[in-house]
Amino acid sequence: MNQDKLIDLVNITKSYGDNIILDDLNLYIRENEFITLLGPSGCGKTTTLRILGGFENPDKGKVIFDGKDITNLPPNKRALNTVFQKYALFSHMTIAENIAFGLKIKKKPKSYIDDKIKYALKLVNLEGYGNRSPESLSGGQQQRIAIARAIVNEPKVLLLDEPLGALDLKLRQDMQYELIRLKNELGITFIYVTHDQEEALTMSDTIVVMNQGYIQQIGTPEKIYNEPENSFVADFIGESNILSAIMIKDKLVEILGARFACVDTGFGTNQPVDVVIRPEDIDLVKPEEGTIEGVVTGLIFKGVHYEMDVMANGHEWLVHSTDMFAVGTKVGIHIDPFDIQIMHKPESEDEEAVSFNE
Amino acid sequence: MNKTFFKKYFISGPYLFWMIAFTIIPICLVIYYGLTDKSGTFTLQNIMSITTPEHFKALWLSLLLSLASTVICLLLAYPLAMILKGLSVNKNSFIVFIFILPMWMNFLLRTLAWQTILEKNGVLNTLLEILHLPSLNIINTPYAIIFGMVYNFLPFMVLPIYNVLIKIDDNVIHAAKDLGANSVQTFFKIIFPLSIPGVISGITMVFIPSLTTFVISNLLGGGKIYLIGNIIEQEFTTAYNWHLGSGLSMVLMVFILLNMILTFKFDKGEGGAVL
Incomplete structure (x- = not known):
């Protein structure tokens, strides 16, 4: 695995009013890593992801991406894409139009866009769904379209905000394998946010356990499970x-x-x-x-x-x-x-x- | 026929009675009068009378003023609805409340107030005089009527658009930006298309009352400007020619139906948009 730091979060602090969400958080993410931010609700994992995506600005600290400071860059200028919790598909467009959205904004030629749509639909096993409307798909299918829509832009990093949270258990387990396969096929960095420890253990190269704005432990799934550093980690995982x-x-x-x-x-x-x-x-x-x-x-x-x-x-x-x-x-x-x-x-x-x- | 079937009809009874007595029967009467002459024989004369220059001019002016007031309402309401969407819940419900507040006042009183404001020696011109600006001659012109329409019907444009806008998931907007769209692109490709049901609903709710009004044109047009509503009103109240009034009403209904068909086509039972 490439040991280069792709993303570096330096001294990130974020609070809403008196409520401190993140307190002096430091975290680096390597290229081609499947990293999971794991913790109970309110632990700051989603806020960390939103800061990475550019939807929140940290009060203090820096976000370094590929050696460049992107702390104040708006989301549309960042070379990363997000898969949102409740899919966030554009309901007034067809599946194909949804997938083409980012490419059309970038004014890619039509033949290129058509190829990409085909490729992406194949990648998520939904060939032939291009002309359907998002509402006609099941939750799992919608989530896969949301992933397809993000990856056609060839981001270096895919941010996933509890993408399986709304799916039922069986589907969630299938999607976990699907995500691992996608990650390996695409060879890009996945940053995954979840409160589900089983999901984190199954998929991740690295797990970051968070609680109340602090990182509790960073390590491989085996290390986190077998050698928890404190009682919070021990109790939260398994x-x-x-x-x-x-x-x-x-x-x-x-x-x-x-x-x-x-x-x-x-x-x-x-x-x-x-x-x-x-x-x-x-x-x-x-x-x-x-x-x-x-x-x-x-x-x-x-x-x-x-x-x-x-x-x-x-x-x-x-x-x-x-x-x-x-x-x-x-x-x-x-x-x-x-x-x-x-x-x-x-x-x-x-x-x-x-x-x-x- | 089981019990629930009976129950259903029993509960909807009062409404059905109301509908039949005050909507269905009157419409049938309008159609009867519109298609007959004083002796009761069938004729298309009443409907065709819309082609007389006097009536056609009134209809044309009505369409023009309604269109103008609808466009102005849309241009005022959309940005306002966007601002309301952006505010926190406490603040926006307060502003929506302020917005609806004038609707608690009687429609006639509100319009009469505009008469006082726009009069030759009214509030507006007094103010302009103090500021040493030339006085404006707005009262009794089509502009005064547009003022009145916009003022009275603006809330009906704001609310449906606002209702649609607040239902758009923030993450959908975030997703557009995440995929590279700037704020302008996000607005025209995502926010506006998603808000069309609200816009259509707002247009209907401003356009139809504007098209049929006769009170606003009476009070702010000084009785000199005839809209199709005024003509119809006069046929019923002054000329006592119910047949002609009904015929013209039917013509007007065609325009309203056209508007409604447009609404249903776009709204697709999306709901929420209609107040």
Whole structure:
């Protein structure tokens, strides 16, 4: 992958009245990257995208695109295109006219435009839909036209603002694969905004987890999932057990009074930390074989696995397992050292405010 | 016939009665009178009398003044509706309120007020005199009638256009800009085409009352300028020739129907545009 910075957001700050949306945000985006801005509503992800698209101006900071400062450039002068949340197709035009819109503005020759329309419709698997009106298409088809309309302009970057938000589950999953395919075929940068962690994990090269105007963590999907940097990320991505613990020394952590071997080092000795343990990483064993002992208090069948609550050492552990343990069964809890992720306790009030958990 | 069927008709009963008694029957009477002479025999004379120079001139002037006032209303209303769309909800509802406020006053009173303003020694000329500007002779001219029409019917142009404009998704406008269109291109290629149902609705609601008015021309034209509305009114109230008045009304109806057909063609049941 090309390591060049294509877009650089430098010290971006944006507020509406007293409401600070983005606080000194720094983020760079590489060429040909599928980057996802992920976070709950109000985390500033959409505002970041709108600043990139040119629909909002930051109060402070700079947007560098391909080495040039484009902070004050209007949207129509930017070499990037946006796919909007609710499609935003032009209802008074046919599908073909919608796709041709950007090219006609740029006064491209008619034969070129016709070729492009054909190419784009083929790319999104909607050949022969050119003369239909947007209203005659389903939501998923409209969204694909919105993508076609954007990519015929050959942008270096495609901005996607929760493009699958209005679609139903099955269609959303199909469109995820479609988007990955498109990205690979086009070889351009995708900047994707969503609150859906599953979407982000499936599609992205890089995930940027945001909350309350701050970037919480940047990393690959695996890294974000397996090694969350703080309890917000751990809680937002997937399900997890997040507990307070004490780092006794390198590779040894005390959780709820029991000592577990782990693989993390460099946290000092006897330091309070947060630990995150994914529910599928907890092994339920015979009572005498586990590190701690507990009793199953809840059991739900989830299809692929069973979801169990296990009360042990005064904490209700969330456990996913393909083996079933009936409610009331005494079990032992075993956790492999590499399945325990140690995180620093939040240091400042700011970070405290973003934490979901006790 | 089940219960709901009966219920439906029962509920719409008062409206149906009203429609039949005060719309359908009168129209039938107009058609009867328009197609007969005093002895009750069938004739096209009443309708054909539109070709007499006097009547034709009145119809032509009516069309001309209605067209002028419609165009002026459109030119005033569209920018205003655009400004209203751009304002925050609190501000724009206040301005819409201010705009509708004059409509709470009686139509006749409003028009009489214009008479006072435009008179030879009226408010306007007094003001011009203070400013040492030449006085204007507007009252009793077609211009005064256009003034009155624009003043009275402007809200009917603003509201449907505003209603359509606020329904345009901001993201559609953003999308146009995102695809490279500047503000002028965005307006002519996106905003204006999307607002056409509102414009058509506004044109209908200004053009038809302008075409048929006789009160405005009476009060501001000094009884010297005859619009087709005035002629028809006189046939009914002064000359007592209901047959001729009905015939001319039917001619006028043709123009109104033409306008309506145009409206339906463009509006496509889009709704919202019609008040």
